[in-house]
Amino acid sequence: MGAVVGTLTMQTRQRRPSRDKVDDDLELSMVCHRPEGLEQLESQTNFSKKELQVLYRGFKNECPSGVVNEDTFKQIYSQFFPHGDASTYAHYLFNAFDSSHNGSIKFEDFVTALSILLRGTTTEKLQWTFNLYDINRDGYINKEEMTDIVKAIYDMMGRFTYPALKTDTPKQHVDAFFQKMDKNRDGVVTLDEFILSCQEDENIMRSLQLFENVI
Amino acid sequence: MAAGVAAWLPFARAAAIGWMPVANLPMPVAPTNKNKHQDELIILNVSGRRFQTWRNTLDRYPDTLLGSSEKEFFFNEETREYFFDRDPDVFRSILNFYRTGKLHYPRYECISAYDEELAFFGIIPEIISDCCYEEYKDRKRENTERLMDDLEDNKDSKLPNMTFRETMWRAFENPHTSTMALVFYYVTGFFIAISVITNVVETVPCGSTPNQRDIPCGERYTEAFFCMDTACVMIFTVEYLMRLFAAPSRYRFMRSVMSIIDVVAILPYYIGLVMTNNEDVSGAFVTLRVFRVFRIFKFSRHSQGLRILGYTLKSCASELGFLLFSLTMAIIIFATVMFYAEKGSSSSKFTSIPASFWYTIVTMTTLGYGDMVPKTIAGKIFGSICSLSGVLVIALPVPVIVSNFSRIYHQNQRADKRRAQKVQKARLARMRISKSGSSTAFLHSKRNGLNQSLELTLPYYKMKLSPQGSLEEDQQMKKTTSLLESQHHHLLHCLEKTTNHEFVDERLYEQGYLQTALQNFPSRSPSLSSEEGITGTCCSRRTKKNMQPLSATHTHSHTHNLQELSALHIQCGEQQPLNTSRSSLNLMSDESGSLNCKSSGLVTTAIISIPTPPSNNSRASPDAPPPPNPDAPPLPNPGTDVVKISAL
Numbered sequence: 001m002g003a004v005v006g007t008l009t010m011q012t013r014q015r016r017p018s019r020d021k022v023d024d025d026l027e028l029s030m031v032c033h034r035p036e037g038l039e040q041l042e043s044q045t046n047f048s049k050k051e052l053q054v055l056y057r058g059f060k061n062e063c064p065s066g067v068v069n070e071d072t073f074k075q076i077y078s079q080f081f082p083h084g085d086a087s088t089y090a091h092y093l094f095n096a097f098d099s100s101h102n103g104s105i106k107f108e109d110f111v112t113a114l115s116i117l118l119r120g121t122t123t124e125k126l127q128w129t130f131n132l133y134d135i136n137r138d139g140y141i142n143k144e145e146m147t148d149i150v151k152a153i154y155d156m157m158g159r160f161t162y163p164a165l166k167t168d169t170p171k172q173h174v175d176a177f178f179q180k181m182d183k184n185r186d187g188v189v190t191l192d193e194f195i196l197s198c199q200e201d202e203n204i205m206r207s208l209q210l211f212e213n214v215i
Numbered sequence: 216m217a218a219g220v221a222a223w224l225p226f227a228r229a230a231a232i233g234w235m236p237v238a239n240l241p242m243p244v245a246p247t248n249k250n251k252h253q254d255e256l257i258i259l260n261v262s263g264r265r266f267q268t269w270r271n272t273l274d275r276y277p278d279t280l281l282g283s284s285e286k287e288f289f290f291n292e293e294t295r296e297y298f299f300d301r302d303p304d305v306f307r308s309i310l311n312f313y314r315t316g317k318l319h320y321p322r323y324e325c326i327s328a329y330d331e332e333l334a335f336f337g338i339i340p341e342i343i344s345d346c347c348y349e350e351y352k353d354r355k356r357e358n359t360e361r362l363m364d365d366l367e368d369n370k371d372s373k374l375p376n377m378t379f380r381e382t383m384w385r386a387f388e389n390p391h392t393s394t395m396a397l398v399f400y401y402v403t404g405f406f407i408a409i410s411v412i413t414n415v416v417e418t419v420p421c422g423s424t425p426n427q428r429d430i431p432c433g434e435r436y437t438e439a440f441f442c443m444d445t446a447c448v449m450i451f452t453v454e455y456l457m458r459l460f461a462a463p464s465r466y467r468f469m470r471s472v473m474s475i476i477d478v479v480a481i482l483p484y485y486i487g488l489v490m491t492n493n494e495d496v497s498g499a500f501v502t503l504r505v506f507r508v509f510r511i512f513k514f515s516r517h518s519q520g521l522r523i524l525g526y527t528l529k530s531c532a533s534e535l536g537f538l539l540f541s542l543t544m545a546i547i548i549f550a551t552v553m554f555y556a557e558k559g560s561s562s563s564k565f566t567s568i569p570a571s572f573w574y575t576i577v578t579m580t581t582l583g584y585g586d587m588v589p590k591t592i593a594g595k596i597f598g599s600i601c602s603l604s605g606v607l608v609i610a611l612p613v614p615v616i617v618s619n620f621s622r623i624y625h626q627n628q629r630a631d632k633r634r635a636q637k638v639q640k641a642r643l644a645r646m647r648i649s650k651s652g653s654s655t656a657f658l659h660s661k662r663n664g665l666n667q668s669l670e671l672t673l674p675y676y677k678m679k680l681s682p683q684g685s686l687e688e689d690q691q692m693k694k695t696t697s698l699l700e701s702q703h704h705h706l707l708h709c710l711e712k713t714t715n716h717e718f719v720d721e722r723l724y725e726q727g728y729l730q731t732a733l734q735n736f737p738s739r740s741p742s743l744s745s746e747e748g749i750t751g752t753c754c755s756r757r758t759k760k761n762m763q764p765l766s767a768t769h770t771h772s773h774t775h776n777l778q779e780l781s782a783l784h785i786q787c788g789e790q791q792p793l794n795t796s797r798s799s800l801n802l803m804s805d806e807s808g809s810l811n812c813k814s815s816g817l818v819t820t821a822i823i824s825i826p827t828p829p830s831n832n833s834r835a836s837p838d839a840p841p842p843p844n845p846d847a848p849p850l851p852n853p854g855t856d857v858v859k860i861s862a863l
Contacts, residue, residue, distance in 0.1 A: 050254070053254075054254050054271070055225075057269070057271075058223060058225075059223075062223060076223050077227065077230075080223075080224070080227045092233075093230055093233065096233075110226070113229075114225075114226060114229055117229035117230070117232050118225075118229050125232055126236075128232075129232060129233055129235070129236055132233045133233075133236075149237070150237060153234060153237065173237070173239075176239065177236075177237060181236075194236070198236055203238070203239075203240070203241045203242075204235055204236055204238075206241065206242070207235045207238065207241065207242040208232060208235055210235075210242055211228050211229055211231065211232065
């Protein structure tokens with residue numbers, strides 16, 4: 001008898017229409033972006049056609065829709081740093097890449113940034129880095145911004161480091177940075193101070209050339 | 216790292232520039248890209264079907280064959296492409312794995328073929344993506360079960376070293392292994408039947424003496440029945456004790472269902488013996504006699520259908536439980552309703568709710584004895600509802616039980632079909648013929664070749680020629696061999712030379728095995744020669760021949776039968792036991808040189824197996840590189856008879 005009642009109720013449940021929320025999501029993901037022509041990109045960046053092709057293939061493979069949004073970006077970047085949490089630094093990176101500030105990176109932004117980083121002049125690289133550090137885009141790097149950046153970098157290390165990370169390690173790092181960069185001791189670093197200080201430092205100059213032949 | 220993400224590595228490295236100004240220490244040197252391959256298209260030719268992909272795509276997974284430098288071994292210089300002699304259909308999914316990062320399992324593909332391809336290309340099956348993983352696992356499980364069944368079938372062939380106890384246990388479990396077992400099986404079956412019939416006939420009223428009422432036969436011919444009963448119980452006791460003795464794990468045996476049934480079947484008799492004819496306990500004693508009917512369950516050892524039924528019921532326990540539960544619920548409900556409905560009517564049989572249970576059960580199962588019927592109208596209405604719902608409730612779990620039974624039954628049928636002796640025997644016979652065909656060919660040509668090359672040893676091996684088959688073998692000596700065959704033979708010959716051992720055939724091996732079974736094999740052939748202090752190599756061999764009589768101490772031959780089936784699975788299977796009449800050179804087993812499995816130049820069938828040295832020796836994986844040391848071959852323990860060869 002109980003079974004009979006059970007079967008009857010099962011039937012009524014099925015008659016209720018199922019409403020999917022999936023339809024809404026489908027609309028969003030249908031947005032597809034195609035980059036400008038290959039020649040145009042070639043003229044705008046320092047990459048050759050072949051290199052652009054390689055880059056685009058990798059880009060398209062991971063993001064078939066043609067744009068990277070922040071979550072995907074964070075996910076991709078985190079895969080390279082499994083020990084710690086790369087999401088904060090990825091967030092800053094995303095903002096640096098996203099030159100049009102619309103929350104998504106198109107292939108052009110991607111390639112432009114890479115062109116600067118890999119094939120640009122030292123000044124351009126340093127300028128890009130300054131943009132990265134300057135979170136609020138006001139032209140100055142203050143201590144809070146720098147602390148955020150440095151903390152984000154340390155986050156990528158994860159918990160298990162040798163020697164063990166102490167709580168004031170980022171702060172010390174930031175102090176050392178400002179010691180070096182802030183020439184006029186006004187508590188902020190401007191672009192010119194930044195470029196000047198970096199050009200004086202041999203280590204930095206050398207390391208900027210490190211990734212010349214990545215592609 | 217996933218596939219597509221690997222393509223973003225340049226980006227991640229470029230983004231590292233963001234750390235540079237913050238860093239205090241100099242950076243390490245970047246690794247240089249040694250092979251400055253501009254990303255190029257490479258052509259993968261798989262059995263004629265050409266696949267093309269970027270080199271970078273394959274580089275995503277550097278721990279696979281295609282992603283590592285291993286693929287250079289397959290590079291064809293003339294055509295500038297990588298040629299793989301594998302299945303192109305399966306290769307499709309493998310290449311898609313590189314492209315998309317997801318490995319899919321095509322449903323139409325045979326599971327073992329797929330596994331082999333995966334193993335060849337160095338991809339572990341665990342990374343099959345979720346969409347296909349369940350299917351893969353199911354098919355894998357079915358396959359392993361089938362292999363286990365096959366293994367069990369093969370186990371039936373006799374392993375010479377089983378203890379008496381193990382032989383007995385095997386005889387009990389599988390009556391087809393020997394005639395004794397079969398006899399035992401039928402005798403016990405007969406006695407079970409006798410015992411059950413006795414129990415039944417005991418209660419039948421036999422002819423009565425004129426002035427007495429009908430008495431059951433049991434009371435009339437008490438001694439006869441008692442003798443019969445005693446005989447049966449004797450047999451059962453002996454059988455139980457023998458099973459207990461032979462069981463590999465006595466504790467587990469005693470807990471098994473069949474042994475409990477055995478005990479319950481014979482216990483009443485003994486209890487009856489022990490108990491005196493005391494009036495108080497005779498009632499209990501009579502009850503005990505009921506347990507004698509359990510003897511009929513002993514038939515389940517004899518009948519597979521019965522076992523399947525029992526197994527089905529066990530596996531459908533939850534459905535049965537549901538059936539029981541819902542029935543109970545319904546019975547209580549309807550009994551209550553009927554009781555109150557019939558309360559008003561006079562002389563109603565529905566005296567209480569429990570009394571109404573009987574009516575409800577009889578009605579719901581549509582028995583309808585008619586000893587209790589409702590008289591009031593309400594009672595009749597509810598009675599009809601009761602019978603209708605009874606049909607439904609009972610009908611619901613039945614299909615589940617039936618499908619379970621059907622599945623198990625078909626599984627067993629499949630096993631039985633395969634176990635059917637004739638099919639198996641014919642198959643094995645055909646394989647054996649083809650195998651021995653090729654092996655004899657080799658040995659013939661070997662004798663041919665050796666005739667010409669090693670004149671010195673001529674008298675010796677002529678002496679040791681096996682009595683049988685020498686005539687026809689001489690005739691066939693003249694037969695010309697094809698190029699392929701001769702190359703193959705040359706190869707096997709090289710192997711023999713390398714390992715300083717020879718191929719022998721089964722018969723000689725078994726002879727030799729029995730003879731040498733008790734000896735401790737001297738292990739090292741070269742050391743033997745040094746012990747002997749013999750002069751030249753040829754001469755040393757000769758004396759070694761003297762030392763060890765015929766053949767074969769190949770320790771794998773006796774597992775010949777067992778492995779024949781698995782030989783089909785493996786490319787590089789066991790060393791074939793080949794005919795030879797010469798006692799040869801120390802036959803310690805299979806140490807093989809470094810034979811490339813692929814260089815077979817297979818002549819007749821794919822069964823010709825090239826010895827795979829490591830899999831013969833160790834029980835480890837077949838991937839171990841062959842020990843390239845012909846001088847001091849590591850030997851398996853001669854005492855162990857089974858040389859495991861993994862089937863994959």
